Amino acid sequence: MTWSEMQPLLSQACSETLSMVLWSTLIAVVVGLPLGILLVLTDRGGLLQNVVANKVIGQIVNVGRSMPFIILMVALMTFTRWVTGTTIGTTAAIVPLAIGGIPFFARLVETAVREVDHGLVEAVQSMGGNTWTIVRKVLVPEALPSLIASTTTTVIALIGYSAMAGTVGGGGLGDLAVRYGYQRFETQLMWITVAILAVVISLIQFAGDFAARSLHSRGARSGPAPALRLLKAKEPAAADVSKVA
Amino acid sequence: MITTSGLTKVYRSRGREVTALDGVDLHVREGEVYGVIGQSGAGKSSLIRCVNLLERPTSGTVTVAGQDLTALAGRGPRAGRELRRARSRIGMVFQHFNLLSSRTVQDNVELPLEILGKSGKERSRKALELLDLVGLADKAKAHPAQLSGGQKQRVGIARALAGDPKVLLSDEATSALDPETTRSILQLLRDLNRQLGLTVLLITHEMDVVKSICDSAALMERGRIMESGTVSELLATPGSELAAALFPVGGEASGADRTVLDVTFHGEAATQPVISQLARTYNVDISILGAAIDTVGGLQVGRMRIELPGRYEDNVVPVGFLREQGLQIDVVGQEALLVKEGAK
Known part of the structure; x- marks a missing residue:
């Protein structure tokens, strides 16, 4: 296979991966953020303590997180058809990716928001702030460095999931590597795909770390934020993703 | 200015009951600095948190500036509008300052004003005025992480004063500070008490705090007030x-x-x-x-x-x-x- 043959394949795969990951991350963040905050607020001793709601949300998130993505994708087919009108293609792949990303991100948000010092919540309560004020002016801004790190982790996990989207004809870099590298023995193309994924993941990780750290340098604590450390522990997993792809 | 009567707080956790406050009657006069002293676990913290209802008392009433706060509380753990408005008229400073690290010093002081719905111009005017009052006019654009402990507490005090409160609650405000900084913060509280006619209720475990700025004091043990009165009354009490x-x-x-x-x-x-x-x-x-x-x-x-x-x-x-x-x-x-x- 010559470069001129590979190039259109690669650029199409790249744009497919980009679109899948971008949209699913967006949905995961938009839905996962309030969900994660609700998990903290409804917990015992929380501002909106509601044990039943907490248990229900927690259980949904747990099931969503522990479900293998490939099974989730198959299980959600009816839902995907209802939303997008089809079960194959890039757009159809965004639905299970987003659904898989939501609980993943929600748990990370929960951890990040829980790290916020309760004293700050108390301070704003003593000023007469309501729960919404506390969420808007304390929980989210104070957890922001960790939330950015959580988003990075989610993007990288979704790139990993998106490699499986080939199963439903979603395309993307992972699918390209499987179809050409594995099924047609185009080892060269496979290695290029792997290299692109490795570079993309490293860049995202670097950008996320940088953003989180520069925000965090304002903070009183020294050393990386807890979520950053969490992220560091996740890095080998990110490397695995590129191997799988 | 602050009156509590029969204030009781019982914590229940896993079937165990802990009585933190056991019928506390406290009377703080307008314009005085009132110190509640006791060891940790004596119930001081619960007491000061019950005054602005950050903790709901199990029974008893709290009256601040003639307003019965316990009546405003309503049911359920959430604070209603009336209670929140009453809280905004009570300043509070904390042992660990509780400043938002995501905001500058000035923005921290503006926070209570944002909650009160003041305009941006008014907020920044008031914040700068207060920072000047606590001697930190030059630190307005700094982040809390760049300040020393004493400076952080000054920001905390400026923030507590933003809503023009008549009452200031101080929860071990100097306990995390070194002796010299403690003195300067106490001096600031004393000055504010005199200049603004601010009524200050403070809790502490340091006798020196009571000694240097309090007009009245109360000793707390096991959730009860053992002794209380003005300092001269206490000194004149045999066996106090x-x-x-x-x-x-x-x-x-x-x-x-x-x-x-x-x-x-x-x-x-x-x-x-x-x-x-x-x-x-x-x-x-x-x-x-x-x-x-x-x-x-x-x-x-x-x-x-x-x-x-x-x-x-x-x-x-x-x-x-x-x-x-x-x-x-x-x-x-x-x-x-x-x-x-x-x-x-």
Whole structure:
């Protein structure tokens, strides 16, 4: 296979991966953020303590997180058809990716928001702030460095999931590597795909770390934020993703 | 200004009940600095959190500036609009400052004003004015992480004053600071109390805090107020633990058949040569075990521990003489000593 043959394949795969990951991350963040905050607020001793709601949300998130993505994708087919009108293609792949990303991100948000010092919540309560004020002016801004790190982790996990989207004809870099590298023995193309994924993941990780750290340098604590450390522990997993792809 | 009556707080967790407050009656007058002192676990923290209802009291009432806050609380754990508005008129400063690290110093001070819905221009004018008042005008654009502990607490105080409160609650505001910074923060609180007529309720475990700025004080133990009153009342109360702790004099009896007396003098009595009169009139040998003169709550007070030969029964007349001179005499006996050790 010559470069001129590979190039259109690669650029199409790249744009497919980009679109899948971008949209699913967006949905995961938009839905996962309030969900994660609700998990903290409804917990015992929380501002909106509601044990039943907490248990229900927690259980949904747990099931969503522990479900293998490939099974989730198959299980959600009816839902995907209802939303997008089809079960194959890039757009159809965004639905299970987003659904898989939501609980993943929600748990990370929960951890990040829980790290916020309760004293700050108390301070704003003593000023007469309501729960919404506390969420808007304390929980989210104070957890922001960790939330950015959580988003990075989610993007990288979704790139990993998106490699499986080939199963439903979603395309993307992972699918390209499987179809050409594995099924047609185009080892060269496979290695290029792997290299692109490795570079993309490293860049995202670097950008996320940088953003989180520069925000965090304002903070009183020294050393990386807890979520950053969490992220560091996740890095080998990110490397695995590129191997799988 | 602040009145609590029959305030009780019981924490229930996993079937166990812990009584943090056990019928606390507290009365803080307008414009005074009132200190509640006690060891950790005595219930001070619960008390101050019950004053602005950050903690819901199990029973009893809290009245601040004539408004019954417990009546505003409503049901459920969430604070209703009325309670939130009342809270915005009560400033609070914290041991660990509780400043938002995501905001600059100025934005931290503006936060209560944002909650009150003030315009941006008004907020920044007020914030800069307050930062000037606490001596941090040049740090407006800094982040809390760049400040020292004392500076952070000054920001905390400026923030607490943003809503023009009549009452300031101080939750161990100086406990995380070194002695020198503690002094300057206490001085600031004292100045604000005088300049703005601010009523201050503070809780602390440091006797020095009470000594240097409080007009009145209360001693808390196991969720109850053991003693309370103005500092001069306390000093004039025979056997007051708080007075003894505020103003300790040391010295142990040199033998079994001795009488040890604590002599407290303030005002007129301090100018009389009572000890030499006592020695001459009754022909007794007096040993001085310990003595100190100090300023407590703005009052000059002297205290002396003296020893007379013979048991208390033999010294009834000299003790009577000293009392006649307008001195406050506490006989240091077995019991009193035990009480003092308990206080330490």
